[in-house]
Amino acid sequence: MKVVAFPRTEQGSGASRRLRRAGQTPGIIYGGTAAPVAVALDHNALFHALKKETFHSSILDMEIDGKVEQVLLRDFQMHAFKPLVMHADFQRVDANQKIHVKVPLHFVNAEVSPAVKLSGGIISHVATELDITCLPKDLPEFIEVDLANMEVGSSIHLSDLKLPKGVSPVAHGGQDDLTIATATVAAGKVSDEAEGTAEGSADAADKK
Incomplete structure (x- = not known):
C-alpha cells in the first residue's frame, strides 16, 4: 500500500492544530539510520486507510518529496469523540532486519x-x-x-x-x-x- 506524506517544518501543538484545520494529520517517521522526520498526511485518506486491516499489518510505501521508503504503521491517536486522527507514527523498515x-x-x-x-x-x-x-x-x-x-x-x-x-x-x-x-x-x-x-x-x- 502506498502513502503520500509531506515534510513539515513547524512543530508544537499550535502548528498541529493548524494542520488539522487544513484537513491534514501530523505524523512522524523514525527508525533506521536516518533522523526522524516530521510529516503531514491527508486526513481523509489516512482515516479511510486505517479502516483497512492490511494497513495495520503490511509494509507501506511512504512517498515524501518523490522519494519512497518502506515503513510500518506503529501507532496512531484518535480524538476522544470525533472521527478525527490526531497523530500517526511510522517506523522505517530495513529489508535485512527482522521486524x-x-x-x-x-x-x-x-x-x-x-x-x-x-x-x-x-x-x-x-x-x-x-x-x-x-x-x-x-x-x-x-x-x-x-x-x-x-x-x-x-x-x-x-x-x-x-x-x-x-x-x-x-x-x-x-x-x-x-x-x-x-x-x-x-x-x-x-x-x-x-x-x-x-x-x-x-x-x-x-x-x-
Whole structure:
C-alpha cells in the first residue's frame, strides 16, 4: 500500500492544530539510520486507510518529496469523540532486519466443525492477533486458523497453527503455547440438557 506524506517544518501543538484545520494529520517517521522526520498526511485518506486491516499489518510505501521508503504503521491517536486522527507514527523498515509486529488471525471453517455442526457449540476466539517476528519480505497480511476439526471441549493452541515460512511467534509472560480458540456448549443448551435430565429423573422416580 502506498502513502503520500509531506515534510513539515513547524512543530508544537499550535502548528498541529493548524494542520488539522487544513484537513491534514501530523505524523512522524523514525527508525533506521536516518533522523526522524516530521510529516503531514491527508486526513481523509489516512482515516479511510486505517479502516483497512492490511494497513495495520503490511509494509507501506511512504512517498515524501518523490522519494519512497518502506515503513510500518506503529501507532496512531484518535480524538476522544470525533472521527478525527490526531497523530500517526511510522517506523522505517530495513529489508535485512527482522521486524516485530502484530498480525490478525483469520478464523475459517467454524460452521463445518463437529463442535458447531454436530453439537451446536460455540467457538470462542481467545486471541484475535499474533505477535510475530520475520523479515519484511516474509510478513503475512494475516494468519489463518482452521477450525474444521474442533470438537466441544477442545482448544486450538499456538503450536497447532501453520505459520508461514520465515515467521516466528513471540511468546509473552512465559506463555509459549498461547490458547487461540476454544469450543464449548452453548449456555442455553447446557440448561436445556440439565432440565431434560432432571425431568427424566423425576419421571423415573414417579414410576417407582
